[in-house]
Amino acid sequence: MVKQNSRAVIFQERMNSGLEKLEQFAGEFPEVKEVWFATDFSMKDKKSLSTRIKENGVEKIIVAGRSPGELKSFVSASLADAGKNPEDLTLVSVNGTILSDGDLLSVFKAKILCAVKDVHFELASDSPGNEVNKKTLVIGAGIAGIQASLEIANAGIDVTLIEKTGTIGGHMAMFDKTFPTLDCAACILTPKMVEVGQHQNIELLTYSEVLDVSGEAGDYTVKVFKKTRRVDLATCIGCGDCTEKCPVNVPSEFDAGTTMRKAIYIPFPQAVPNKYILDGDNCTYVQKGKCGVCAKVCPVECIYLDDKDETIEIKVGNIVVATGFKTFDAEKVERFGYGKYPNVLTSLEFERLLNAAGPTGGSIVFRSKDKKGNGIFEANSDSPERIALIHCVGSRDENYNTHCSRVCCMYSLKMAHLVKEKLPDADVSEYYIDMRSFGKGYEEFYERIKKEGIDIIRGRTAKVEEKNGNLVLRSEDIEGMKLIEKEVDMVVLSVGLEPGEDSQKLAKSLNILTDDIGWFAELNSTNQTVNTVRGGIFVAGVCQGPKDIPDSVAQGSAAAARVIQSVINSKVKKGLSDLSYNDIETKVNELISTEE
Amino acid sequence: MEFEPKIVSFLCNWCSYTGADLAGTSRMKYASNIRVVRVMCSGRVDPTFVLKSFREGADGVLICGCHPGDCHYHEGNYKCLRRYHFLKKYMAQMGLNPDRLKLAWISASEGKEFAQLADEMAETIKSLGPCKVKEEMEIFD
Structure with a gap:
């Protein structure tokens, strides 16, 4: 006593x-x-x-x-x-x-x-723990969600994988190469995507969102909002006649707005499922009741223009949350002139430009305008000769986000390397605050890039402005103890990562916690890295905090291990908040x- | 009738097959002479596969693998490269034009490159004319 x-x-x-x-x-x-x-x-x-x-x-x-x-x-x-x-x-x-x-x-x-x-x-x-329903829900089909789903499904457990957009793959599908090995991202991801699409234990719900979660650990009831694709997945043969005839042009999300897509489209050629989606928000028929040409030309009559969204309920025992991130909106940093000068690009746009399957087939060109004034890239345009990459845009800055996004230094170095590979005579310069090459093989990669004739300058960039038709970049050079004013042709802003738009809403419906920034909070950062305060709900990937691809994959597997553990024991431990x-x-x- | 060559192509599962798949799903047009055989790795391509293809009537053989450094089995594509040089020499000794064999690196995002490669290969083989190995070997059968 x-x-x-x-x-x-x-x-x-x-x-x-x-x-x-x-x-x-x-x-x-x-x-x-x-x-x-x-x-x-x-x-x-x-x-x-x-x-x-x-x-x-x-x-x-x-x-x-x-x-x-x-x-x-x-x-x-x-x-x-x-x-x-x-x-x-x-x-x-x-x-x-x-x-x-x-x-x-x-x-x-x-x-x-x-x-x-x-x-x-x-x-x-x-x-003692609750009885567990063996079926598992994975929310978000980026690389972390795909990895978790495959691990769980390969253990013989049924998985329902929910994805908000029309295809699985997430951000990784948009990337050209991965650092530091310079592997082609698609070579790693697309076989995994196909495996998910064909796996007998995985039920794929694309174009769907989680509305509400009720119940307790081991027995959750999840309300899923299934947006209608207006195209029947089973009968669509993917012939593409509808896309050809569609009169609507909107910026493509997959190409980060560097190309245009139609209102009925496939997000990208290797999408899973590789079937068309009719985007109701941009379709003239859905919005104004006129057009409907796609349904007329469809040879198998698989387009149902008046189809309605539906809400379904599924029962699961465990939930893995892997909803990823959104990139920082570069327009917020007015001094860099993104949105004002056509050749100031975000890193995601530049990534698409570098990609062999991107808008220009991999050649780096100036941004031009199409008939309607949208900025697009055309393969036969001129190539820039002087390219500057600015680090930490929207990260480590008290005005925007104070956190470090962890990936920007490395992907900027990778981009600098790829520019040198494609345009050997280009003058490439990087402006950084601190070089954070922290992972396995990253420092070696940095040392290698340093030898490739790239100007790597330590110092914050003050401003990008246009003078006499040229972009002029003003920065400090801390190591050289001077101020720089340099003419460049193209500026790439290495934007940071932020919690996804719906993450707060999702946290509320799952009743899990987020930290001050908005990332989902893990229970304990050293030994319960994927657990949350609720039993049977796990987090994986960037939605828990910025991380690179290897770490996202590792965390996806870790979350899967927790799920498999509970299914094998037939018991799921209650969470703290239960x-x-x-x-x-x-x-x-x-x-x-x-x-x- | 114009000569339409048969080109057997061995594509590695991870990069090149996906690249060829991308060419297809992106609706690119390329020479229909390419007959695809999927292998797990370009390192799986035994030299006898190539010789057997010619023996069975192929006019050309194309091998595609991941770019150097990208191999999912670390060094399968290097092994393939070694065999390729050996095969080229061997083919010349056997009286087969070494140009009928080609090795190329195609990544999963290089659908366009694959389409171009297929067209070029078909052109090369068309200019070389039919391969007579099969007919000549029939004497021994």
């Missing part, structure tokens, strides 16, 4: 965002004498805390906060200084933003309860009484 009035709880700082109640809660235990705040102590002076410990006769200290480990050495030293056992302290991690009332508050309360009563939280919160405070309290009392 713990002695009364023998403990102190130190909060790292004043609690906010719905967690204020914790402060009062902690003080109400008979065992707790004092509630302090770390901000009241001077971290450099252990005396400030040790005198308080002595005065109040505190035997043990509980540290609670976002990262309580930061206080560990200070508190421990103070305890020793006060003549107490320096190991008598417990750390309680209280982090995460509350999405709906009470879901995590009770968990944090339970953690403090356990700390105060000297019971391990893991012991008190260990539940636990109730009262259950834990009963368990704690039980544990204490058995101890005595």
